[in-house]
Structures are given as structure tokens and as C-alpha cells.
Ligand SMILES: Nc1ncnc2c1ncn2[C@@H]1O[C@H](COP(=O)(O)OP(=O)(O)OP(=O)(O)O)[C@@H](O)[C@H]1O
């Protein structure tokens with residue numbers, strides 16, 4: 001029998017039991033839609049984390065002091081002090097795979113402008129910091145190495161600080177603000193950066209030469225971090241090795257000593273987060289996949305009912321010349337039609353609900369081509385797999401017994 | 407002498423009902439030559455339908471052999487039997503067996519759906535032609551529940567004719583028809599027989615049997631009489647002789 005006829009017969013049979021066909025389809029619809037939506041949530045969060053991390057500068061390498069010092073006394077993290085000016089000088093002089101280096105010293109405090117004040121973080125850095133963090137200025141100019149040398153009281157403001165200190169929309173450049181009691185001249189404004197992967201507002205910051213913070217605020221010669229940027233993302237591993245040996249030398253560590261610093265690359269961070277959200281995607285996908293199987297069992301169930309109900313019809317068709325194969329195909333096409341129609345509706349529903357999730361819940365979603373293709377294939381296979389046994393049962397009926405079936 | 411199209415010997419059919427065995431056919435032998443018009447008569451329960459089902463390759467005998475056109479039916483596969491039923495046999499069921507909620511013309515088309523050499527267009531044309539032959543051209547789009555019992559029976563007859571079978575097996579095909587319509591159907595059967603088709607016609611009514619060339623009487627699963635009809639009547643002449651009014 002031709003495929004067109006098979007489809008016509010199947011369509012007719014489904015039309016006769018519209019509600020039943022729809023309810024059967026519903027299992028597949030929900031299954032496919034949830035696979036697509038769940039995977040979209042997983043993929044969306046993965047992508048947004050990746051984007052945020054690489055917006056920090058994908059070549060960035062972070063050096064932190066390590067509490068694991070040779071003396072064996074494990075110190076509180078904040079009091080660990082191993083990174084100093086001479087590390088910066090050594091890196092600048094010796095490192096080949098590093099094209100930018102900046103220390104960081106931070107302090108919380110109150111900034112005041114006129115009668116407005118705002119609690120924020122002041123971070124002392126070098127001019128390289130902006131290129132390492134991939135962070136342009138929206139207006140004004142950056143400070144220079146000369147400003148670092150003289151510990152000038154100049155600063156760059158983040159957008160959140162600007163919004164809170166200059167509520168009237170006036171241009172902050174050239175104005176003087178105070179951090180605690182120390183006056184700083186605003187020479188530039190940073191571009192909007194948004195939240196980082198941990199949900200912190202990156203724009204709530206004041207940047208100033210690190211020497212200024214060290215001399216006038218923290219009164220310490222140590223850094224909390226050193227940020228570097230590798231010449232190329234492909235060179236980060238070499239850069240890490242190079243930094244390790246430079247720092248071990250400047251820190252005068254013996255071969256048996258452990259590093260008193262930790263080096264982390266942005267790529268590592270991205271991988272850690274990606275694999276977490278990859279796991280999330282797999283879990284969500286698996287849960288949704290189970291509902292697809294349940295939908296498939298629904299098809300099988302209804303196909304068995306349909307075969308039993310239409311035993312007489314099967315007997316008649318056989319007695320008029322239908323072969324077992326024709327009957328098998330008839331019911332198989334019916335099952336596939338249910339699953340494929342359900343699959344298509346499910347895809348539409350899945351894509352729509354992913355969009356709605358983004359709009360209303362503000363969760364990032366990403367509908368991937370592969371999840372759509374895969375879930376469609378799975379539900380087509382589901383139709384064949386779960387439709388096959390009932391169809392085979394039908395095809396093996398004895399014509400005269402089937403005809404006599406009440 | 408023309409060749410034997412049907413040849414059965416010592417045919418038996420038992421039905422097992424739990425511990426009891428019903429002997430529906432208790433050893434039947436006869437043959438039918440190509441072009442014969444045979445009627446099978448017998449009281450209710452005498453085994454007519456059982457016999458016809460076996461002749462139509464729908465059922466298999468418990469014992470005995472059935473040769474159809476020189477081929478032992480027992481040796482054929484399920485698919486070969488299906489093809490045989492589809493191409494060679496037109497079967498009219500006692501219970502009509504029309505597909506519910508399906509129009510008359512689609513019911514008649516049904517056997518042709520399983521014959522891949524026939525196009526959709528030809529299928530429809532042949533089905534309409536068949537319905538015209540049973541005088542139901544104006545009821546093509548009606549579903550079985552919109553048709554009278556007699557009309558349903560005629561749709562079933564049209565369906566048996568649509569595949570141009572070489573043999574027509576009819577189980578009480580006029581059981582539900584008034585005598586005028588019965589005669590019309592018998593006239594159609596006689597025409598088909600004249601074209602060379604072999605017809606086996608099960609009936610209760612002796613006046614229907616009178617239109618055939620030979621009659622077999624069954625009783626209790628055995629043949630009790632097998633005779634050739636000396637003065638075969640013409641259904642057309644009977645129709646012509648009927649009064650013009652249609653109230654009878
Ligand atoms: N599938 C079956 N299972 C059990 N017994 C059966 C079956 N089919 C037929 N019989 C029995 O076989 C016998 C013959 O039945 P069959 O249907 O051939 O009669 P028939 O001559 O066609 O009768 P009628 O004129 O009423 O149609 C009956 O006694 C019936 O009960």
C-alpha cells in the first residue's frame with residue numbers, strides 16, 4: 001500500500017478519536033517541550049557564565065598569596081602577605097608571555113561628594129589594569145605610571161559610584177571627591193561592566209594608583225592580588241609556568257618549599273563553571289527525557305487499545321487482501337503520526353516557553369539546534385519503538401478470528 | 407470439459423470449544439468447474455458459512471485437501487493467501503462487514519487499496535462503476551449507518567465485484583433484499599457468470615437456487631444432495647414478468 005494511503009488511513013483513524021489522540025500526544029508534547037526548555041535553561045546559564053567570565057578578559061591570570069607557607073603556620077587568608085612591589089618589577093622585566101601586569105590593593109570605605117556619600121570599594125591598581133580586565137573608559141583619561149610613581153590622588157569612577165554621587169547628571173570629570181578624608185580628583189569614568197558571574201556589581205568601584213592606596217590608606221607594602229594578562233590565550237600555560245618560576249625566585253623559595261602563591265587562569269575558571277552547568281544541562285535533560293519515555297509508553301498503551309478496538313476492521317482488511325505487512329504499516333504510521341505531530345507541537349511549545357522564561361523570570365536560555373533535532377529524532381524513534389509491538393500484534397491476527405471478534 | 411477451479415476432498419472442520427468439539431463439516435468432497443454457478447443450500451447451522459470461508463481462503467480445514475486452481479491452498483503462505491483473496495476472489499459476507507463511518511464508495515474501494523498496480527483515479531472509477539452495477543450510484547457518500555440493511559448488502563456486493571475476481575463467493579447475499587432487488591442481484595450474478603466468472607452462492611431460498619446451474623444441499627456438515635438444474639431460470643425474464651407497480 002502506498003505511503004499516501006497509509007497516511008490517509010492513519011489520519012482518518014486519529015480524527016475519529018480526536019481527544020484521545022490529543023491526550024496521547026500530550027505526553028510527547030510535554031516530554032519534548034520540557035527537554036527543549038530544560039536544555040535551553042542549562043545551555044543559557046552556561047553561555048551567560050562563559051560570556052561574563054570572558055568579559056573579565058579571557059587572557060587574565062590572577063595571582064593570590066597562598067596560606068600554605070613553608071613555616072607550616074596556616075594563616076588567615078586576609079593576613080597572608082607575600083606579594084610585593086618587587087614581584088611586579090621582576091615580572092615586568094623577565095616575563096615574555098605577559099604583556100600587562102597590575103597589583104591590586106582594595107579597601108572598603110565611604111566616598112563623599114558634596115552632600116552625597118556612598119559606601120564602596122577603592123581598588124589600587126596600575127594603568128595596565130584596564131587592558132587586563134578588558135575595561136574601557138566611557139569618558140576622561142586613565143592615570144599613568146607617573147601618577148603611580150608620585151602616588152597621585154587621582155581616581156576613575158565606576159558607573160554605580162557615578163550614579164550615586166552625581167545624581168544631578170553633572171559631569172564628574174574634574175570634580176574632587178573624598179574617600180574617607182582623603183580628597184581624590186576624578187579624571188575618568190569607567191564603562192558599564194554589569195554584574196560578574198558571582199552576581200557582584202563590578203561598577204561599584206573607585207580605581208586609583210596602587211601606590212596611593214598603599215601609602216595613604218592601607219599603609220602596607222603588600223598586595224592582595226596581582227593581575228596579569230597573557231600575550232595570547234594559547235600562551236596562558238606557558239605564562240603560568242614562567243610566572244611560577246619568577247615568583248619562586250623573588251620569594252627565595254627552596255626547591256622543597258611549596259609555592260606561597262596561587263596562580264589561576266581565566267580559562268580554568270571558565271572550565272570549572274562550564275562543567276558545572278554542563279552537569280546541570282545533562283541532569284535537566286535526563287529528567288525531561290524520562291517524561292518523553294513516559295509519553296512513549298502512553299502511545300504504546302493507546303495503540304494496544306486501538307488494535308483491540310479495531311480487531312474487526314483488521315480482520316476485514318485482511319480478508320480483502322491486506323497482508324500482515326500492510327496492517328503493521330497502518331498502525332505504525334498511526335503511532336508515528338501521533339509522536340511526530342506531538343513532537344512538532346512540543347518543539348514549538350519548548351521554544352516558546354524558553355523565550356517566556358527569559359522574558360518573565362529573566363533567566364538566560366539558549367535553544368540549541370541540537371536539542372531540537374535530538375528530541376525530534378527521539379520522539380520519532382519513540383513512535384516507531386512503542387508503536388511497533390501493538391502494530392505487530394495487529395499484523396499477526398488471524399483474519400477469520402479477527403472478523404468474528406466482538 | 408473445462409478445468410476444475412475448486413476441488414475439495416474429505417474436507418472436515420472442527421471447532422474446539424473448551425472440552426467440546428463442534429464438527430461443523432464432517433467430510434465434504436466436490437469440485438466446481440470454471441464458469442459454474444453453484445448454489446449451496448441448507449438449514450441454519452448446517453455448515454454453509456464454514457465451508458464458504460474455507461473456499462474463500464479465510465479459514466483452513468482441519469482435515470482434507472482444498473485445491474484452488476490446481477494449487478494446494480495448504481502450501482500457500484499468509485501473504486500469498488492475502489494476494490489470492492485480493493486478486494482472484496470476491497467475497498460477500500453474511501454480516502456485510504462494512505467499515506463503519508466510512509462512505510459507501512470508500513468501502514467499495516477497500517480491496518483495491520491493497521493492489522498496488524491500481525492508481526487512485528482508477529480505484530475511484532472502478533468503485534463508482536461497481537456501485538452503479540448494484541444501483542447505488544446515488545448513495546456513494548453515505549456511510550453504512552445511513553443505509554438500509556439491503557443497501558448495505560448491495561454495497562458489500564459491489565465491494566466483491568470491484569477487483570474483477572475470477573470467482574465470487576456470496577454468503578446469503580440476497581438474505582435482506584425484497585424479491586425484486588433479489589432478482590436484480592441475481593440478474594447481475596447471471597451476467598457475471600455469463601462473462602465466465604465462477605459463482606458459489608449460499609442461500610436459504612429455493613427460488614434463488616433456481617437461477618443457478620447446480621445446487622448442493624448440506625445438512626449437519628454433510629452433503630445430502632448435489633444436482634444440476636435442468637431448467638435454469640433467467641432472472642432478467644423474471645424481472646420483466648413482474649408487475650410494474652412496486653408494492654409487493
Ligand atoms: N468459530 C466457531 N466456533 C465454534 N463453533 C462454530 C464456529 N463457527 C461455526 N461454528 C459452528 O459450526 C456450525 C456451522 O456453522 P455455520 O456458520 O457454518 O452455519 P451456516 O450454515 O452458515 O448457518 P446460517 O444459515 O445460520 O448462516 C454451527 O453449529 C456453529 O455453531
Ligand SMILES: [Mg+2]
Nearest residue numbers: 454455500577
Ligand atoms: Mg451462515
